[in-house]
Amino acid sequence: SQLLADAGRGPQPSAATTPAATTTPTTPTAPASPQTSSAPSPPDADPQAALTAFLADPEVRALILASVRDDLDPIATWLAGLLLLEHVPFAHLVPDERMLPSESLRLGYLDPAWQSALLDGALSLGIESSLRALYASLTGDLIRGAARQAAAVRRSELLGVAPPPAVFPARPDPAVVTGLLVRSALVTGWPDLAVRAWDNHSVPIPTLRMARLSPSVLLCLFGGIPASLTLGEPPHGLRFGVQDDGCVPLRQPRTGAAGTPALGTVLTAAATVPVLDPAGQRKLALRDAGTGVLNLDPRDAGSLVGRLAAALNAAVPDSSRVLGPADVALQMIKSPETLLIGTQPQPPREPVHA
Structure with a gap:
């Protein structure tokens, strides 16, 4: 049988027992690079x-x-x-x-x-x-x-400027932010109360936030240290009238050369024209005392037109001319009531860190 025939030939070399000298020579390969090594990295001592x-x-x-x-x-x-x-x-x-407390305000730093x-x-x-x-x-x-x-x-x-570049780590903004809290009936009566802050050179300071915290409490934040504040009526429209004392402040009647007040600017606090008597005893620029009806006759030196023309001629050089309706309207503009508050700013104290 085949089994006996194979046994008669004696043992044959197998692949497992083949001498190394009889194997087919191969080209040696380069050792594996470290990137292809499958050995895991040692764990970090402190993950x-x-x-x-x-x-x-x-x-x-x-x-x-x-x-x-x-x-x-x-x-x-x-x-x-x-x-x-x-x-x-x-x-x-x-x-x-x-x-x-009621009818008070407080100033401070943020x-x-x-x-x-x-x-x-x-x-x-x-x-x-x-x-x-x-x-x-x-x-x-x-x-x-x-x-x-x-x-x-x-x-x-x-x-209205370009934002600063982003930096890391971020630091607190070095600019000083000041705040104003007002608790008054003004906030209730005038929801659109105009609040402005000014520096020592009468330059407006930007308002960062203005919000009503309650019907009678107003919060304002400013991007600087104000030297003065103004609280004024909201300018909803153009109004004509006189001040509480019955006078009209004179305004610049025309556009002048460089360095002169702008058109419509109030000249001085003392340059005023009395129009009516609050007590109702004198006629002044009215048709009759206590009536509240203006005398607009340009031929009458005691009328509103005549009084305004005489006062402007005395206060403003080379302004002698007949006043027309636009000139009278300009002088009769009634600015919103404004309250000026002067502050005494102190440098902010260094924050205390616990």
Whole structure:
């Protein structure tokens, strides 16, 4: 049989017992590169420190910021409003009602340390585990920086200048922010009360926020230290009339050369024309005393037209001419009532850090 025939030939060399000398020679290959090695990297001794160092890389932070930009923008916008005291309960602004009694106002500075604490409180929401705490500690600076950048952009829009470049890590805005709280019937009676702030050179200071916190409480934030404030009636329309004392302040009757007051500007506080007697005893520029009807006869030197022409000729050189309806209307414009408040600004104190 075949089995016996094979047995008679004796043992045959197999592939497993073939001598190495009889194998077919092959071309040697280069050793494997380290990149293709399948050996695992040793674990980090401190994974948290390694992750922190990884996220500290500016390029990594930029990638994280770019990847979460869509979600970060609305959060940064909301936090920027928080820096302007939006969504802050009134009890945190005025802890005791006696600090802001009726018919009073208070001026002060917005403390950057208090703003930082406000951001920390908002960002602490939802931290219920060590993982969330680690993530908050790693991304908190990114969120705070985006919030301060959004606040800087909002301020630059109000100032009409280009926003500052984004920097990391973000620092509190060095510009001083001042605040005004008014509790008065003025706020209730005039919901659109006009509040303006001015520096030492009578240059207006931008208003960062003006909001009614209640029917009688008004909050204003300014981007600078005001030397004076004006509270005025809202200018809803053009009105004609006299002041409370029955006089009319003279205004620049025409456009003059460079350096002269602009058309319609009040000349001086002393340059006034008496029009009516508040007591109703004298006729002045009225047809009859106590009637309230103006005498507009240009031929009468005691009429409103005659009194205005004589006063303008004396106050403004080369203004002798017959006053027409437009000239009389210009002089009779009644400006909104304005209250001027002078301040004595003191430099802000350094914040106390616990």
